Amino acid sequence: MTIPFAESTPGQRIAEFTSSIITPQILQAYAEASGDSNPLHLDKSFAQKAGFDDVIVHGMLGMALLGRLLTAHFAPQDIRNFSARFVSTIPVGKQIHCYAEVAEQSPQGLLLNLYAQPLGSEKTAIRGQARISVLAPK
Amino acid sequence: MTTPTYIGYQHPVFQVEVTAQSLGDFNLAIAAAPEPGQEHLAPPTYMKVIEGEHGSSRAMLEALNIELRRVLHVEQSFEYFLPIRVGDVLEVVRSISDHYTKKDGTMEFLVIESRISRTDQQLVGCSEQILLLRNI
Numbered sequence: 001m002t003i004p005f006a007e008s009t010p011g012q013r014i015a016e017f018t019s020s021i022i023t024p025q026i027l028q029a030y031a032e033a034s035g036d037s038n039p040l041h042l043d044k045s046f047a048q049k050a051g052f053d054d055v056i057v058h059g060m061l062g063m064a065l066l067g068r069l070l071t072a073h074f075a076p077q078d079i080r081n082f083s084a085r086f087v088s089t090i091p092v093g094k095q096i097h098c099y100a101e102v103a104e105q106s107p108q109g110l111l112l113n114l115y116a117q118p119l120g121s122e123k124t125a126i127r128g129q130a131r132i133s134v135l136a137p138k
Numbered sequence: 139m140t141t142p143t144y145i146g147y148q149h150p151v152f153q154v155e156v157t158a159q160s161l162g163d164f165n166l167a168i169a170a171a172p173e174p175g176q177e178h179l180a181p182p183t184y185m186k187v188i189e190g191e192h193g194s195s196r197a198m199l200e201a202l203n204i205e206l207r208r209v210l211h212v213e214q215s216f217e218y219f220l221p222i223r224v225g226d227v228l229e230v231v232r233s234i235s236d237h238y239t240k241k242d243g244t245m246e247f248l249v250i251e252s253r254i255s256r257t258d259q260q261l262v263g264c265s266e267q268i269l270l271l272r273n274i
Contacts, residue, residue: 032167051272059211084213084214
């Protein structure tokens, strides 16, 4: 999306995308690349013993997708902070819709609210926030 | 009997070198396509990869005798002071900064704080990870 950030208003959605289907292969690749080999994300029988129907998506993979909303529009060095609450787990096999809304705008920069929601679900799985130090997009 | 507190537990300090291979693999895994000229800069959640190197998260849980299947990652935050770049050698300090219960002790939480610095001691960033320890 190409909305000029200087003209954005609180509540306005300024960026969004929908991921591909998060397959077990993607979870495996994320585990290898990130070093997070928790079997909750890789081993169905372990996940079932832990109380889930199947493996679940790494919360940090979901947060990394939200991070793509940031790096698609801002230089990495302009991101001051970034936080996320993993409100509900994301089952494997879903696409994830990620979007960013303006929470607050000041001369110092932008505060964004970020959301990740599995397609077909009513519930937001990850709620995030990020502060960007400058208004000029890269 | 009081519940033992893990506050103050510190994982041994370790160093990590940021390589183009590791960064490239991570970008591929999250389907990120850095802009030309930005490939040497880490995306925002890569700090978690740095702090988790050498299986440090699992080692901390094992040292505290916490079963992995009880653990759910419920919150994560990062503060950025300097960009993380290919070639950086970073020092990681991780400790348990808080340990508390909610809802009459039925929900137990652990907070792991990480501080990441360059070898010249310049602080690159900090993070905080909150884990829910479920009673299963």
